[in-house]
Amino acid sequence: MSASVATSSSRPPLFARLMSFPAACFILTLVADMIYARSYDMMWESFSVWLLTFGLLAALPFVLIGLFQALAQRLWPSMASRVGYAIVLLLSIINVFIHSRDGYTAVVPGGITLSAIVVVLLFAMWIVDVVTAPRRRAGI
Numbered sequence: 001m002s003a004s005v006a007t008s009s010s011r012p013p014l015f016a017r018l019m020s021f022p023a024a025c026f027i028l029t030l031v032a033d034m035i036y037a038r039s040y041d042m043m044w045e046s047f048s049v050w051l052l053t054f055g056l057l058a059a060l061p062f063v064l065i066g067l068f069q070a071l072a073q074r075l076w077p078s079m080a081s082r083v084g085y086a087i088v089l090l091l092s093i094i095n096v097f098i099h100s101r102d103g104y105t106a107v108v109p110g111g112i113t114l115s116a117i118v119v120v121l122l123f124a125m126w127i128v129d130v131v132t133a134p135r136r137r138a139g140i
Helices: 002-010 014-018 020-039 042-072 076-099 110-138
Strands: none
Touching (some): 014 020, 020 076, 020 110, 042 076
């Protein structure tokens, strides 16, 4: 029985698990942007737009519910990561408008730059989640 308690407390929180799909979409957007910048194949630009769209559709309810939950339950240690995810969401909305342009300027330089910033912020939010996880488990 103690093994099940140990595994349940070592799992990441539900919010972090839910945000893994949008994060994967945003990371793959950067990969598709880099491939497009090297190959000029419009298929990769289309992949970027679709990945951004799927990531945004998945992230929007998660971020809004996560922010509301953190405010309502006064989960201050997790508030930093949730605000960070909200910033990622806003940058990705701007990025999808940049990607909606036609041709090479849809990705280079603005789209690929915003995609890279989003990936760096996602990595930073992952670090914040790892650092604040012991405080959340302790109930601080």
